[in-house]
Every structure is written in structure tokens, then in C-alpha cells.
Amino acid sequence: MTEQEIVAPCSVASTVGELSAKQQAVLQASLTLFAQKGFANTTTLDIARAAHVAEGTVLKRFKTKEGILRVILTPLEAQILPQATDAFLTDLATHTELSFAELLSYAVANRLSFAMANREALRVMGQEISKHPEILTRLTARLQDLIEQRLDAILNHFRQSGELNDWPTMRIVRSVSGLALGYVMPNIMLSEESLDVEQTTAEIVATLLPAFTGGQA
Template identity: 35%
Template structure:
């Protein structure tokens, strides 16, 4: 999956390739994602979904008995395929690079994630909201994405520590500090419509100071 592909397009590609979902239901799922991203889950009705999909409202309920079931069906491909593919691409192409300084690594990672959020803000609002409140999604997602980040990040951290560029903490603690701080700050920008270009330098300065060697 190419890095430049946005998350909604990736979802649609997964839907197109699936042989287990009837064509009309694929239209329903695609329309649901669009509307949930545009106006939020709570503000979207099944009538609006049916209208956007070009099907009768009964078609929506034929497979998905409730709106919650419909949301679960929309999120499933993200958890099992889309997000892990994007994380793998990010880990290999952005994280696992021959960085020689902490500043270089953090600048590249933060800049890349800001660009990614700009291109996927609406979909990320839906995903992050549900991941924050649903432990089942977190349990499904964590084992799919954490090993990908660890595999590609830890070697970089070891090199930076050897070069006296990084605090000498265990890699899992450094990764937790980096990833948790980035998710929190960038999620804030997503939900408050804060200017991401302003959030970037603050995040970079905070991480660089916190991870600097003693």
C-alpha cells in the first residue's frame, strides 16, 4: 500500500477487493465512512447513509441491525488491514532511516506525521474517537502495529544512544514517551482544529528536550 494513498482510498480499495461483502453493502460502508468523517457518528442517520449510497434504507438494516453494528463494520478493515499497512509503511520508510542526530530523527518523524494528519484529518477523527473509548479496538490494534514500530525504531534508538544523542533509557520507555506524546498532541490538534503547523514546533521542542542525554 503506497504511503501517499490516503486512508479513505485505502479503505475503498480493501472494500473493492473483498469477496465477502455484497456490492450494495460496500456502497453502504463507503457512504457511512464518508458521512461519519464529515459530520460525526452521532449526527449521521441511516437515512442519510442510504441516500449517499444510492440504496433503500432497508438495505442498510439488511446486514447491519444497528448503527453501532454499521460503525463496527466500517472500523474492522481499518483495524485489521488499513492502519497496520500504513504503520508498516511509516515504520520502514520514515522511522528506520540512518539518522545520526536526535533532532534529525524527530524533525523528520514529526513533519511526516503532520503531513499525514493533514491528508486524513476527518477519517482520523472517527478512528481516534472510537479507539479511545473502545478497549476491544485497542486490543485488536496494538499487537498488529506495536511490533512494527518496535522492530524499526529500536535500532535507531540504539544508534542514537551510542552516539550520545539520546537519553540512556530502555527503548520501550523511550518509544512510549515518543509515541504517547505525539499521539496526544496531534490528537488535540485534530479535535480542536488547532493549526498543525503551530503544533509541530512545540511537539518537536518538547520531545527533543525530554529525550536529550543527561
């Protein structure tokens, strides 16, 4: 598991109680198969074979395929993604030596790397959001206050120094996330190809920085 990976059996186990090694293998196999084949096209027998366990092991702890999906997505939405966002903002606040352009590049590259490291989980979540948009509504509500409050304090430093214009914080967040999602979502949902994080970051920053700085970059 890389530093950026958050949706692994150990992460889920900490939110749903102790899981055996076989149960962790079931979750990991389920995540991979749901991402590759889709939830509807994956059977509990597929999961058992991929996890190298008996089908009864799959059903004993999680009862149904839907139960497995809930165990993966519920903590992802309610705990894991908010905690990961909080950790990212805490890290961002420590980089006081960076210019705004440098901080923007760092933040974009960090989030693109995060998305690629968690491609399977985000693909499964994206599939479910397409069927249940209320998931996105709940997740946005959980994250917006956290992001706005924490990031506003960071960006005010650059507003005061004249490096950043007076756009509201959430307008900046929407601009960055909207463009970044345009790059990353086709890669996550439709492709197995790796994303060139360095090149993508450079293109996003080159597009947005003049608007954020009033052409000072």
C-alpha cells in the same frame, strides 16, 4: 486520495472483497457522516442521500448501519493501521543520513500529516474507542511488538553514536506519542480546523529533544 490517506473505499475493498462503485460511495459517505454527526445520529437514509444511491443499495450489501461500521473499523484495526505502521518504519529506516534531531522532526511531522490525512477515520475510531476501550487494547497489542523491534534497530545507531540517551525504545515512543496526541486529538475529535504541522512539530521536538539527548541538542 493523498499519499498519506489509507482509509478510502479502495483500501477497505482490498480487505473485504470486491465492492462496486456504489458500495464504495456508501462507505465513503458513511465515514464522513459518522465523523461529522456521530454513528448514533446517522441513519441509513442519510447515508443513501450522501452517497446518491437508493437506501436499498445501502442495506443490500451491508445489511445494517452496524454492518457498515464493522466493514470500516475491522480492517482498519486488524490490517490497515498495522500495514501503514510497517510502511512508516520501513521508510524511517532508509533515512540513515539524518541526525537524531532531524529524524525525530521527520517522524513527528510524518505522523501528524498522517493523522490529518485520515482525520475522518481516526475520529470514528476514537468515538468507538470511547465506548469500547478493548479496541485500543487490541490495536496496541498488534502494534507494540512491531514498533519496538523495528524502531529499536533504528535508535541503536543513535545510542552508539552518543546522540541519544539509553532510554528504552518504548519509553521514547510513549513520550513522543503522548505529547503528539495532546496536540492532534482535540483537532481530530473536536475541530474542523487544519493543524499547523510545521509549528506543532517544532514545539514537540523542542520539548522532547533535550530529554532524549541529555541536553546535547
